[in-house]
Amino acid sequence: MTPRIVVGISGASGAAIGLRVVDLLLGLGAQTHVVVTPAAERTLRQEAGPDALAGLRARASVWHEAGDIGAAIASGSFPTRGMIVAPCSMRTLAAIAYGQAENLLVRAADVHLKERRPLVLLARETPLHLGHLRAMTAATEAGAVIMPPVPAFYLQPDSVAAIVDQIARRAIDLLRAFEPVAPAWGGGP
Numbered sequence: 001m002t003p004r005i006v007v008g009i010s011g012a013s014g015a016a017i018g019l020r021v022v023d024l025l026l027g028l029g030a031q032t033h034v035v036v037t038p039a040a041e042r043t044l045r046q047e048a049g050p051d052a053l054a055g056l057r058a059r060a061s062v063w064h065e066a067g068d069i070g071a072a073i074a075s076g077s078f079p080t081r082g083m084i085v086a087p088c089s090m091r092t093l094a095a096i097a098y099g100q101a102e103n104l105l106v107r108a109a110d111v112h113l114k115e116r117r118p119l120v121l122l123a124r125e126t127p128l129h130l131g132h133l134r135a136m137t138a139a140t141e142a143g144a145v146i147m148p149p150v151p152a153f154y155l156q157p158d159s160v161a162a163i164v165d166q167i168a169r170r171a172i173d174l175l176r177a178f179e180p181v182a183p184a185w186g187g188g189p
Contacts (some may be wrong), residue, residue: 003177004031006083006112007060008105009079011039012124014087014149015047016160020168021086023058028178030180033073033080034060035105039089041050043140066103069136073108082175087149090125092131107142111143120174122167145174155183 005025009018018040025032034056036044044052057063064071072078085092085105092106096119101107112119121144125132136146147170151163169182 002029002031003081004033004079005175005177006033006035006080006108008083008088008092008108009034009036009040009044009056010085010087010089010092010105012087012089012092013043013045013047014122014124015040015044015052016124016164017149017168017171018066018086019044019048019052019073020164021084021171022056024168024172024181026061028172028175028181030081031061033062033064033108035064035066035071035073035108037066037092037103037105040129054180064104066105068104069101069107072102074081074104074111076111076115080112080117081177082120082121083112084120084171084175085109086122086171087124088121088156090123090135093121093123093139093146094131094135096121096144097142113142113144116143118175118177120147120171121145122147122149122171124149132168147171147174152183152185154185
């Protein structure tokens with residue numbers, strides 16, 4: 001069976017990571033179920049260009065509108081191998097942490113938590129205040145993996161694209177749905 005992976009993109013900076021996650025998953029043979037919040041639509045235009053959203057929509061295996069809370073990914077009876085939210089704004093993270101499923105992205109994440117499926121949140125904010133930290137703790141206690149998109153400088157990336165690629169690959173590895181795709185630490189000199 002083709003692995004189904006849900007990819008959510010929320011309105012934080014770092015839209016290129018979500019785009020790369022989708023492309024890598026498609027290359028791995030996954031069926032991608034993509035949901036993008038309205039704030040993310042704006043971020044995609046600003047950070048990735050005016051055609052980024054249309055290109056993403058065309059590449060996604062299945063596109064879900066953020067307002068469609070009756071979509072298949074809103075139900076625990078729809079099996080998936082996991083979900084990645086890349087990037088994950090603090091608003092989205094807090095909504096996930098506290099079960100405030102006001103849109104399909106948050107509802108799908110809530111389903112992953114309640115069904116004990118992998119949920120990886122690329123929390124994108126800095127610096128962090130106590131409310132952010134408490135929401136991260138609550139999401140972690142509920143079963144999510146908080147993965148700030150921190151570059152692996154030990155890999156000596158030579159471009160922003162290399163940094164984006166490494167972060168996207170690491171997020172995919174956290175799903176444990178495929179053989180590892182991220183470069184591994186070699187143990188030093």
